[in-house]
Amino acid sequence: MSTPVTFHRDAPLRARNTFGLDVRAPLLVEVSDADALPALLASPEFKNAPPLVLGGGSNLLFVEPPDRPLLALTGRRVRRVGEPGDRLRLRAEAGVDWHGFVLDTLARGLGGLENLALIPGTVGAAPIQNIGAYGVEVREAVRAVEAYEPAADRFHRLSSEDCAFAYRDSVFKQQPGRFIVTAVEFELSRNASPRLEYAGIADELAARGVGLPTARDVADAVIALRQRKLPNPAVIGNAGSFFKNPIVPAGRAEALKADHPALPLFASGDADTRKLSAAWLIDACGWKGHRIDHGSGDAGVSAAHALVLVNHGGATGRELFDLARRIADSVHARFGVALEPEPRIIGATWTPPA
Ligand SMILES: Cc1cc2nc3c(=O)[nH]c(=O)nc-3n(C[C@H](O)[C@H](O)[C@H](O)COP(=O)(O)OP(=O)(O)OC[C@H]3O[C@@H](n4cnc5c(N)ncnc54)[C@H](O)[C@@H]3O)c2cc1C
Structure with a gap:
């Protein structure tokens, strides 16, 4: 062995x-x-x-x-751990490729993860920022997270509540370094209703002539939309959305909307707050397609998506960090909104704009 x-x-x-x-x-x-x-x-x-x-x-x-x-x-085993009613529980080890796992669940006739197709990364990282896309967050399918806590020398089984999931957030993100996620247990349904409310999915299905979509149809639509909208890291370096969509008090959001009628507002899951579109704020400050003209000249903002910082080849992490800083400062100066990075930053500390 x-x-x-x-x-x-x-x-x-x-x-x-x-x-x-x-x-x-x-x-x-x-x-x-x-x-x-x-x-x-x-x-x-x-x-x-x-x-x-x-x-x-x-x-x-x-x-x-x-x-x-x-x-x-690097453990990549997936196994069934229960079958209550029309649902199936699957336990996947941390090293399993996320998109491969989504395809595996679809092949087993299970729904629930189709809107999260084509997100890069591993199963072990999925709970860290409670990955989300196209109106769905992974917490909706997570039954438990298995983790090792080095400081206490203990293995844990955390329930979904213990994970304190929130928008792009969890106990794992709040307490970096405390837990090593070793496996995730999912509960998925054979009869899940497709989630089509998020912009673009219904139109994409209609364009494909799909009337009564299966989970696999929804995944195919999401994959096509993502391939059209997001730069592929195999072609140009990036980490997907660099900033979270900021959540602000509802009154502040309405005031911004009155001044900027085109600003998209989204529900935040809490009646007192609204989620703003970080992409819109960054685009409004003129950053889309921008490329730095100093250092390597290789750090920039995607021309396809204002939320995506890109490495044209020889950028350094410091150049990308400094560019992110300038973007956040300009959004703060113009709209009074503080942007927060989504990726984990190694070797520098992000401070909110003053
Ligand atoms: C093109 C592109 C599109 C993307 N689209 C989306 C999207 O739609 N929605 C979304 O939510 N994210 C998206 N992302 C971000 C990213 O894919 C996810 O956050 C993914 O879950 C990260 O997985 P990873 O294995 O690459 O984690 P890594 O980048 O390796 O790690 C991320 C963080 O998780 C920690 N971590 C990783 N594994 C473990 C573990 N087993 N135990 C404890 N901590 C761990 C790391 O220490 C680090 O803090 C996108 C990224 C790219 C490049």
Whole structure:
């Protein structure tokens, strides 16, 4: 049997972060069996340096190379763990590819994850920021998250409530480094009603001549929409949306809307607040398609989507961070709204605009 732990020293990370940043990690350890974590993390190399967990690197910005060991969970088993009524419970290990897992659930005739098709990354990272797209968040399908807590040397099984899921947020994002997610248990239905309310899905299905869509039809529509709208990291480095949509008090949102009638407002799930479109705010400040004219000249904003920062090839993480800073400052100066980055930033601290 192969050993569950593999060490890589001075590991190149260019292919392991979707910005394509050319940084190296002093140590990267791959672990295929979560049972190996307690002994590994008690070893001298980890004892005083809690690891940074690396999934697919699609929600990370390395401003500096990591100053502590990286840990990648490579277990990729998926198994059934229950079948209540028309529902099926699946447990997937952290290293499973997210989009591959969505396709696997569709092939089993299960609905619930189709709106989250084609999001890059791993199953283990999905609960970290409660991934969401096309009107659905992963929390709706998560029954439990299994995690190891190095400081307490304990394995946990967290219920969905324990995870404190919110918009692009969870206990894991609030307390980075506390938990290593080792597996996620999902509950999915064979009779789920498709969720078509989000802009674009119904039109895309109509254009394809689909009348009564199955979950697979919805996934195909979402995949087509995403391929048209979002730059592909295999072609141009990016981490998807760089900023969260800001949530502001309802009165403030209405006042902004009165001044800027084209500003889209969304429900936030709370009657007292509204979600604003960060893409609209950034576009209104003239950033779409902008490319920096100093340093490498390779950091920029996608010409297709104002929310996506891109690496045209040789950008550094510092250049992307500084560009993000300038974008947030300009949005704050014009609209009084503070933007917050979505990706985890390594080697720099984001401070809200003053
Ligand atoms: C083109 C593109 C489109 C995207 N679209 C969306 C979208 O529609 N919706 C959306 O929500 N996100 C989107 N993202 C962001 C990203 O794909 C998701 O956040 C994804 O879940 C990150 O997975 P990952 O494995 O790459 O995580 P990584 O980038 O490797 O890590 C992200 C964070 O999670 C932590 N982490 C990762 N795995 C674990 C684990 N097992 N235990 C504990 N912590 C862990 C890391 O330490 C880090 O803090 C997009 C990104 C790209 C590049």
